Amino acid sequence: MIRLCSQHGFFRGESCECGTVGQFVLDETKTEQLGRLVAGALRHFPEDLGLSMDSYGWIDLNKLSEIVNRRHPWANKRTIIALVQSDPKKRYEIDNTKIRARYGHSVDIELDHPENKLPKLYYGASEEEADRILEIGLMSVSQHFVHLSTTQEKAWQVATFRTSNPKIIQADAAEAQREGVKMMTVNEDIVISEKIPAKFLKIIPAKDILRPKSHPN
Ligand SMILES: [Zn+2]
Structure with missing residues (x-):
């Protein structure tokens, strides 16, 4: 559900971080549609x-x-702006009269996000996936760029949607970029990258993985 706080703008869920219930904008089903x-x-x-x-x-x-609006008569420019501004994954951006996705394209486009500055990046995978990645490198099958997390905790969180016991792969981003692999910062959680050859990748030993505090394992 999307609601509007008069202080902090559009938000997802029952109440804003400030505690305000705010004004109803869109229910769960319509938000999804x-x-x-x-x-x-x-x-x-x-x-x-x-x-x-x-x-x-x-x-x-x-x-x-x-x-x-033609497809969903209840939707309009305001509900699109509400969707974008309340998106927890910050998938989209609006610049005056234009809108775009920040990442996740299957269409071929040139993204012009700032160059990644973090020396290390992380990717969570199942054990099987991890073995394969360390052999052939890290890339996306369906998209031009692969998505990496900026911290181990975030990589862990993303991977737990797919596997209960993720392996965390660390990419030596600084070295890969020096050798010409293009990496761009999408938001504070996500960096997108061209294919990262296996020589820049290693698995973090299970005992050393930094997990989110809410998932003590
Ligand atoms: Zn608020």
């Missing part, structure tokens, strides 16, 4: 929806609003 359509438009099939995307992934926000 809108989220799916916006993700499709900005990451996967803009052309199928009649949208034109520039080479950096930007789409006209008014145009997107029109198309979204």
